[in-house]
Amino acid sequence: VKTCLEAGKNVVTSNKALVAAHGTELLQIARDKNINFQFEASVGGGIPIIRPLYTCLMGEKIEEITGILNGTTNFILTKMDKEGASFDAVLKEAQALGYAEADPTADVGGHDTCRKISILTAMATGKEVNYEDIYTEGITEITDTDFKYAEKLGTSVKLFGSSRIDGDKVVAFVAPMMIAKEHPLYAVSDVYNGVLVKSNMLGTSMYYGRGAGKLPTASAVVADIMEEAKNLNKNIPLGWGADKLAIAPVEESAHAYFVRMAGAADALAELAGQYLGECKVVTLDGLDEFAVVTQVMSEKKFNEAKAALEEKLAAAGSKVLQRIRVQA
């Protein structure tokens, strides 16, 4: 790709790993040569999202981009939600259907989502993002029991890639999130992707479509080619420069938290509340465990409270079984 651009050839790619790792350099060569390097298909194949970011939203200050950006994990989580199946069982099914790779780490570990949110964050801020700076948690620890609680709470669990931009401070992360039915991304199911954009004037907008697939990818590539053909020898201003974006640690993000603990709620919920603050307590029939949902707090504060609670739980023969961030 670099050789092509240096030779003055316009380039279109769907390769997100390339864009995330070398986008800054490739965009600069395109600018220097007055040609174009475009990559609509690299994020959400069937969702026009890159182009709206540099055309429709160009007068906007973007405050948040949050997306369901990986079709494989969304397929798995949707199946777990609807059918009550375990992660392992659904992963095997997804592999048999060709929706998941034999080595599914890039998808289920959140790394694919990480590259995509890093590209979107760079588009939104105009600065280079090192995707390795983005805290990334996958979905391998999400269980069918979590979905039973989620159902009782009227929520679901989705893998989010998210960036919140507040002046110079940008908090970005990839993690499973518990979200309510009212969340615009709640209805994004199966292999579909969705991207929610909050900006200063437009407010909340959302883009939804197929995450991948030959035809959606081809369509995005064709749209790029047509735009480049209309702009021969004229660089379309887009992308980001060499300024590096500082990503704040995930400890500076704030969420509510869903926490499952072994033992009986009657005996332990009060203890949990002493450390985690005012909580909603949830129980499931027939299980010797319970869960709480905390109020919104910084992740740093939550981690400290959880560590202190875990000591006390251990003394009582209990322990924390799960913790999932909750979109309040």
Add this chain to the structure above:
Amino acid sequence: VKTCLEAGKNVVTSNKALVAAHGTELLQIARDKNINFQFEASVGGGIPIIRPLYTCLMGEKIEEITGILNGTTNFILTKMDKEGASFDAVLKEAQALGYAEADPTADVGGHDTCRKISILTAMATGKEVNYEDIYTEGITEITDTDFKYAEKLGTSVKLFGSSRIDGDKVVAFVAPMMIAKEHPLYAVSDVYNGVLVKSNMLGTSMYYGRGAGKLPTASAVVADIMEEAKNLNKNIPLGWGADKLAIAPVEESAHAYFVRMAGAADALAELAGQYLGECKVVTLDGLDEFAVVTQVMSEKKFNEAKAALEEKLAAAGSKVLQRIRVQA
């Protein structure tokens, strides 16, 4: 606007009535003068939808555009759904909040939605659409009882503007539609708008955002102005020509139908089935009426069956109380 364009001045507008009525002429003047006439803000103020139609989707053959395009009616229907309130009560509240005009006819009668779907249909086909050709039914006949049935069926009722494009045949209409929870537009609530686009390669994509408001409209106008400023003395290819699009009559559309009838299901459901075909029967406790949901059939066939059924119902002292199209 015409005078400005003829004088060689680029124009941006948010006036959908102007675009729907005179777009063809104004677009042609812009082409002749090699300048630009743009109108992103005219449809779904806070949703970038016009621009994706001529950029992101430019390699696509569009097969369907269906949208919730009017914030006032969507606010009213959402309130009726969530609170069980009557149309009149919610309309008064919407007027008090400034969400509905003192004369709400353009909104609740579906005429605003009609102009917007006619603009989107012209964008999708490249042909002029006479909005008066589009069958338009508003929401004034939708009642709180309808929403009780909708809840029991796991559905909601939304005002759709819709165009289905099949070769030379285009069926377009504006009407309240009963839709299931799984429909991508189900989650579009309150004053939000959503536009679903089905196309040959991309498949289903969806755009969501605020329907109106000062800031979203301003943002769309700014994006248009910036694009025009980057394209001075160069017409951006968009919009439609003078070829007129023939809109097929709504009788050629096909839906399932929700039909409410006075009287007891025990006595009358079989009769209804004889005319409407295999139906799902729904009853509500305490009401001397029932409803059925038919299979999908052409509207022509349904209207004939309904007329024949109504004669028999009259003889039995019953009548049809409501009919709402159902998105199957």
